Amino acid sequence: MMSVDGEMETPAPPGPTNPIPSPTNPMVTPLLTDLYQFTMAYAYWKAGKHLERAVFDLFFRKNPFGGEYTIFGGLEECIRFIANFRFKEEEISYLRLVMPTCEDGFFDYLRAIDCSDVEVYAISEGSVVFPKVPLMRIEGPVAVVQLLETPFVNLVNYASLVTTNAARHRFVAGKEKSLLEFGLRRAQGPDGGISASRYCYMGGFDATSNVAAGRLFGIPLRGTHSHAFVSSFMSLDEIVDKTLQSYDGSSTCEDFVSLVQTWLNRIKRTNSLHGAFGETNQSELAAFTSYALALPNNFLALVDTYDVMSSGVPNFCAVALALNEFGYKATGIRLDSGDLAYLSIEARKFFGALEKEFAIPEFGKTIITASNDLNEETIDALNKQGHEMDSFGIGTYLVTCYSQAALGCVFKLVEINNQPRMKLSEDVTKVSIPCKKRCYRLYGREGYPLVDIMTGANEPTPKVGERILCRHPFNESKRAYVVPQHVEELLKCYWPGDSGVKREELPTLKNTRDRCMQHLEHMRPDHMRRLNPTPYKVSVSAKLYDFIHFLWLNEAPVGELQ
């Protein structure tokens, strides 16, 4: 298999000396937003309110996929976006065209804005996160911050969703299996594919088939051949150049085709496999032989074009053993249809029999990859049945997040001009938590996170060893005292604007992936299980609780029953 080391291609992270690059997708521009952000900006500007300092929270309300956790993805792209936020003249011209009644002064204002007076505090990308807790807190002139709403939510929603999906696949597959993302062709458009590759890697996949993503993000690549390759061959006669140099270069096989045929006959005569197969498909054998001649170091064959056990596996083994004679170690097989559990077990037996028969160490461990419409549920079912697969290639269900295709991140005003604001709703799950806030994760004695707590921005930081009352934001009877063994402040400064605060560096993708793996490892197992996971607790301080309910009563209309 082809691969490129994860580190090698990763671009240097932006730092004090590296300017922050533009968003990965050049289509992410200040126009990638909803028209109403501009009509609102104009109304703010007309009312002279556009510079009022506003604080917005970006958060989601419910974990996806019936689970009790989410992984935060998309932060780096948001920071790249604001770091390069500027209108081009042709963008202004287009806006003038679609907003013909707006005054010239407004367009002059747009021409001048950037994000130098915006501050973004965020949870680190790759962290395990929970509903209601802000993933990002964005503060700045209300008109500018409104313009960021749509692109931020767009950049975070799918990134977090697909990272979480990948993490769930990793959880069910276990740490030992190799997970390959094969989704490009079924993804929702070109950068649905490219983003999927990136965020699936972040969420715990090992490699992708997507060459563009490999190049952009330094993700290891994997690939073999398709059914079309197998079908494109007719017979062994097509192979003209039959020579193969040995792995160490010391000798040359003059007729590799004959050697493969010899091995096929030897396998056929193997006692323990007696009668296991008859005539194998010769065009398949030709395709495998040809592929091995081209890529002897990376011989991985798709074995289900005709019939896995009576053609594909024997043909693969004939080529693999011929390669072995010249010092090459075949990589493995891929199963893309049929009863994967059964076929993997049969194939493993076949490999084992040959290891024994021909005394070829490790041949029984030849890699078996499966790749037919797999998802979390099918992997779980395969595990329960028992199987012999080493590696899963996952596409459609992973990258389109088929079982839940959207995450509902929102972007809500929580404070303007130092006045806390809250969005009311008859549906209590849709009520937003007001005030500019700080957020902490409190850890217990066993090292697990116990609860996330939100406080007003000016409340003192919870201290280790202190008894802290954590209240459910809306349910008065749900509350608990916690004495944290460790307190982690969640929102860090990723874009200080002109505040002078030190900016957090954007880590490499590999480092973000490591953080994610580490975070997942340190969660209490009952939050993570697939069936009936325990909800993780999200709370507010006693002071914030009181304030929320004071504001709520103040703003909610008193109904009149008629």
Add this chain to the structure above:
Amino acid sequence: MMSVDGEMETPAPPGPTNPIPSPTNPMVTPLLTDLYQFTMAYAYWKAGKHLERAVFDLFFRKNPFGGEYTIFGGLEECIRFIANFRFKEEEISYLRLVMPTCEDGFFDYLRAIDCSDVEVYAISEGSVVFPKVPLMRIEGPVAVVQLLETPFVNLVNYASLVTTNAARHRFVAGKEKSLLEFGLRRAQGPDGGISASRYCYMGGFDATSNVAAGRLFGIPLRGTHSHAFVSSFMSLDEIVDKTLQSYDGSSTCEDFVSLVQTWLNRIKRTNSLHGAFGETNQSELAAFTSYALALPNNFLALVDTYDVMSSGVPNFCAVALALNEFGYKATGIRLDSGDLAYLSIEARKFFGALEKEFAIPEFGKTIITASNDLNEETIDALNKQGHEMDSFGIGTYLVTCYSQAALGCVFKLVEINNQPRMKLSEDVTKVSIPCKKRCYRLYGREGYPLVDIMTGANEPTPKVGERILCRHPFNESKRAYVVPQHVEELLKCYWPGDSGVKREELPTLKNTRDRCMQHLEHMRPDHMRRLNPTPYKVSVSAKLYDFIHFLWLNEAPVGELQ
């Protein structure tokens, strides 16, 4: 409401004098493919097979969303892709890095290739299409055509899926309603959003909120304001500049704020509304007034921030009637929560009462837009309940194709070196139809399409008035004679390569949308209905049928029961 005329911004279509532009998303490059396309290309090249002429079909196997039709989208992007298909030197360098064992000659070969010897025949974009019939037939050197597989399938899958989803929403909403696509923030990444806007318009939506898509494709734009805008105001005192020039410029209202308050009182005293509401929310009133002062020609208010009937609608009407006094016609309201059917009916009554009370013609017809997690099912349910909405803003469920997030387009080898090939499978729905084919749509007496038929490329074209045997490709008992009144050849030449055939022009998006609307209109209604639609018939000629089954028997292994 802001809008830009659909035609105005549409770039000139590529034609003999206009070169075909690059793909809309600059990330669509020859590297946007699976690694195995390159490993196969290398194996073909090593075997000297890379120039063998191959024919591939791109098709899907099952209509999405439980329906019996699909709209074909994505063709223009595929043609843009091949028209500009060339490797850049830095792309070659990356490939060398990830394929270190490949010979230099292969990279020289890649450096030289383009799509000048590839031919693409396709069904016109925006057409109604059906399973198994090739949407595209791609012919060329096998190694090059393989490289196109992943990008083509990626570009067609989501485009066709979301266009179909949009068409289904249009079907259930009816022709009279205005359909607005509001999905950018929830889409699967930035160009999930941009593509959704484009293809939803193609499938029958009227406008989008996505400014970038409006600019790229000339789609009309729509937008108003959000809850945050409403919450950002505290009271009417915030409004400093209270003047409003009349629509015709002949007079000026010096204190629009007072005028709005006067109207609110007059509405409150309206007999037929007596006691309908008490004190409305003043910060909401301030937000509406401020928005109207900024955009008096486009006053559309989101009325559910506090309470629709006791605050939002009365506040809207006060501002609308004040605007009316100075010659402006308010656009309408948007409902984003609650019981939409009930609220729309109540709001409509309210508008009607004011039309009567103040003799303001058409005020009862003020536009009501709804936009809370709508989809095909909820619109259908609203229709059954009865409602007064004129317009639907649809996001998440539309753009992520939530009810089915992927279409399964595939790309199968059907002929190489003039030898027909077929992909066998134990699952008959996965067997591909071999041979380079031509495809026709046969129309009946009533003008409806009756059946699609595939024939070998060299068979004579079916003729009007001739009795034609149409056979199910795999089920021998399913066949029918058809005497077509009209015969339409489906696959047209969109990329002639060096064949000298005239290339079909790529139409504008507006024209493709028109074709789509026309096609949908001309389908027999029972294929289109939501509940138990009749499958449309897809067939093969008698000759092709016989050949398929000859080849099948020839290639399929004969099992041995043990």
